[in-house]
Amino acid sequence: MKHALWITALTTVSLAACSPPAAEKAEKAQPAAVATPAKPAPANEALPGAYKLDENHASVTFRVNHLGMSRYTARFTDIAADLQFDPANPAAMSVSATIDPRSIETDFHGDKPDFDAELAGPSWLDAAKFPKITFKSTKVDVTGPATANVTGDLTLHGVTRPVTL
Incomplete structure (x- = not known):
């Protein structure tokens, strides 16, 4: 991290040193382009209906x-x-x-090579006894043009609790 900060600082100083003086910059400056108005946010073009998650391109x-x-x-x-x-x-x-809790993956490769299996096992998720983690929405509160708070029931390890996503 320290090396990255030093490299950034040195690069900034080097570029500033190579830059022409302010008077030269002003002489070379081109007239400002006419500003164009910001485009309005696109309207939601998704059609109403039932959608399914593309399981090949998703993870939690x-x-x-x-x-x-x-x-x-x-x-x-x-x-x-x-x-x-x-x-x-x-x-x-x-x-x-x-969610199938047996599908858990970590990038942990330390002294426990079967860490993922341990997490899915009886000490943690107990996937054999509780083979599903589920969420079912109960309420949708729109918070913006493309955002919402979704409240629902999350069932994990046989316990159901309300959560807001």
Whole structure:
């Protein structure tokens, strides 16, 4: 990290040193181009209807704090999700998702080569006993033109709790 900061600082100083004096810059300056107005945000072009997640291009990623010094990152790769989409009536929209906890993957390759299997095992997710993690929306609150808070029931390890995404 220190090396990156030094390289950035040296590069900035070097570029500033090669730059012409301010008077020369002003002489060489071209007239300012006429500003064009900002384009309005595009309207939502998605059609209402039922949508399915493309499982080949999706994962659910999460991080867990490790002693306040770093984070473990993991992901689930076996996911199914459905969306009922209606931009004219956001309150009627819904989403549901199912995750197979055995699909957990980490990039941890330390002294536990079977760490992923351990996480899916009885000490953690107990995937044999609880083979699904599910989310089913109960409410959609629109917060902006392309954002919303989605409240629903998350079931993990046999316990269901309300969460807002």
